[in-house]
Amino acid sequence: MRGVSIIGIGTTPFGILEGKSLKEIATIACNEAIKDAGIEKEAVEAFYLGNFISGILLGQETIAPLVANSLGLPKQVPCTKVEGACCSSGIALRQGYLLVAAGLANFVLVAGVEKMTSATTEKNTEGLASAFDQETEGQTGLTFPGFFALIARRHMHQYGTKIEHLALVSVKNHGNSTANPRARFRKKATVEEVMASRMVADPLKLYDCCSISDGAAAAVLCPSDIAHQFSRKPIDILASAHTTGFSTTYEMDDPTILMATVMAAKKAYEMARLFPQDIHLAELHDCFTIAEIVDSEDLGFFEKGKGGFAVEDGLTQVGGKIPINPSGGLISKGHPVGATGLGQVYEIVKQLRGEHENQVRNAEIGLSHNLGATGQVCTVHIFKRRG
Amino acid sequence: MMNMPGEERLTLLRCAGCGALHVHPKVLCPKCGHEVLLEHSASGLGNIYTFTTIWVAPEAFKKQVPYEIALVQLEEGIKVTARINKKPEETMQIGKPVKFLRKNNLGYWFEL
Numbered sequence: 001m002r003g004v005s006i007i008g009i010g011t012t013p014f015g016i017l018e019g020k021s022l023k024e025i026a027t028i029a030c031n032e033a034i035k036d037a038g039i040e041k042e043a044v045e046a047f048y049l050g051n052f053i054s055g056i057l058l059g060q061e062t063i064a065p066l067v068a069n070s071l072g073l074p075k076q077v078p079c080t081k082v083e084g085a086c087c088s089s090g091i092a093l094r095q096g097y098l099l100v101a102a103g104l105a106n107f108v109l110v111a112g113v114e115k116m117t118s119a120t121t122e123k124n125t126e127g128l129a130s131a132f133d134q135e136t137e138g139q140t141g142l143t144f145p146g147f148f149a150l151i152a153r154r155h156m157h158q159y160g161t162k163i164e165h166l167a168l169v170s171v172k173n174h175g176n177s178t179a180n181p182r183a184r185f186r187k188k189a190t191v192e193e194v195m196a197s198r199m200v201a202d203p204l205k206l207y208d209c210c211s212i213s214d215g216a217a218a219a220v221l222c223p224s225d226i227a228h229q230f231s232r233k234p235i236d237i238l239a240s241a242h243t244t245g246f247s248t249t250y251e252m253d254d255p256t257i258l259m260a261t262v263m264a265a266k267k268a269y270e271m272a273r274l275f276p277q278d279i280h281l282a283e284l285h286d287c288f289t290i291a292e293i294v295d296s297e298d299l300g301f302f303e304k305g306k307g308g309f310a311v312e313d314g315l316t317q318v319g320g321k322i323p324i325n326p327s328g329g330l331i332s333k334g335h336p337v338g339a340t341g342l343g344q345v346y347e348i349v350k351q352l353r354g355e356h357e358n359q360v361r362n363a364e365i366g367l368s369h370n371l372g373a374t375g376q377v378c379t380v381h382i383f384k385r386r387g
Numbered sequence: 388m389m390n391m392p393g394e395e396r397l398t399l400l401r402c403a404g405c406g407a408l409h410v411h412p413k414v415l416c417p418k419c420g421h422e423v424l425l426e427h428s429a430s431g432l433g434n435i436y437t438f439t440t441i442w443v444a445p446e447a448f449k450k451q452v453p454y455e456i457a458l459v460q461l462e463e464g465i466k467v468t469a470r471i472n473k474k475p476e477e478t479m480q481i482g483k484p485v486k487f488l489r490k491n492n493l494g495y496w497f498e499l
């Protein structure tokens with residue numbers, strides 16, 4: 001296997017991109033990534049595009065060749081859409097990584113896109129709920145806020161996590177995104193504002209939830225041994241892991257642990273020959289405040305049950321023991337579901353290049369964690385800058 | 388034996404190979420791969436493992452808001468995701484006993 005590096009990144013802002021279609025925003029992000037890599041688009045040998053619900057929300061499918069044609073990629077380039085709910089573009093990155101690592105291609109374009117804000121909240125909730133098993137749990141009217149609310153209540157019961165701990169995650173992430181020009185929300189939030197926001201799925205309130213957004217993000221991958229020819233600051237992918245968890249809540253022994261994350265983290269740390277304490281920053285899947293707490297434990301940053309207390313102690317802030325979601329995360333940067341995984345990678349690459357608006361000092365190693373549905377799908381990637 | 392109206396029994400599936408219990412229909416036992424699953428009559432008793440009230444629902448459930456969903460820990464040891472038929476004066480709490488009510492197009496229903 002060859003080493004794989006990122007030589008180019010591109011993105012749109014995340015948020016309400018009014019008047020811009022899915023095809024347009026994906027094209028903009030991909031074009032920016034190709035330019036940033038300093039390659040000609042004719043050099044691209046394969047294209048993977050992550051997307052979750054364009055079929056349901058927009059009636060638009062077959063979007064990988066659609067975007068490739070909009071971008072003007074050569075017709076011999078194989079274009080593949082990958083779907084794993086909110087983990088779709090984490091998987092796109094993983095697929096591109098495999099192709100380059102295996103020596104089957106030198107330059108691979110990976111991207112993610114979602115266009116959500118033109119549909120109603122109910123339509124989006126319905127679309128997102130399509131990731132439930134429709135023959136079992138989906139029948140009940142369970143929603144994703146509801147799924148994470150079930151986890152939150154149990155986490156509070158088992159470990160003494162407080163409702164204020166959840167609110168503090170939202171406050172931190174809103175604070176982080178004030179500096180991020182790509183974020184949907186740029187205003188600070190207070191614990192009082194979070195607690196007073198309207199109920200979505202008890203005990204989760206509006207400010208505990210990620211925001212429906214439009215957005216696209218992309219990256220160009222190539223073999224590590226030639227990456228310096230294209231980028232002054234290539235970012236090496238030290239680990240790429242992709243796992244599967246339970247499809248339904250009732251099958252989980254303990255829903256406060258998402259096994260797909262635990263397994264992906266274990267594989268990724270082994271592959272990178274690193275430990276959780278070696279990571280300088282993480283962009284992890286905070287689709288809800290409780291998810292950030294659970295993920296931070298499952299990734300090994302904190303002992304199970306201690307994630308909420310770690311937030312209270314400031315350990316996850318920029319400047320803390322392990323800065324989590326310095327971009328603002330899904331909660332405040334936004335969650336265009338199919339684009340999120342590569343949106344996280346965009347933020348990490350900026351951090352490791354030393355070019356981020358909310359820079360973690362001396363950041364050398366970063367981790368991204370992308371989760372789909374009920375923790376059915378997970379990818380974990382570890383990145384390192386050179387020198 | 389026929390069930391009286393309103394007195395539905397909770398039926399699970401038991402794997403003829405490894406004995407594992409399953410709530411919903413399965414083509415085969417995901418635990419051991421055995422293809423024979425036999426009906427298993429359950430007590431219908433359990434308790435609330437965790438719960439939530441849904442205030443923002445998908446389009447098709449919009450008119451039912453707010454509604455309660457719980458993960459019910461059955462006496463038989465397995466869990467089921469279910470709707471809870473809660474009277475306004477009743478409160479949900481982890482550990483509270485619940486009883487199987489019925490199964491319909493919204494899945495399993497329990498009451499406090």
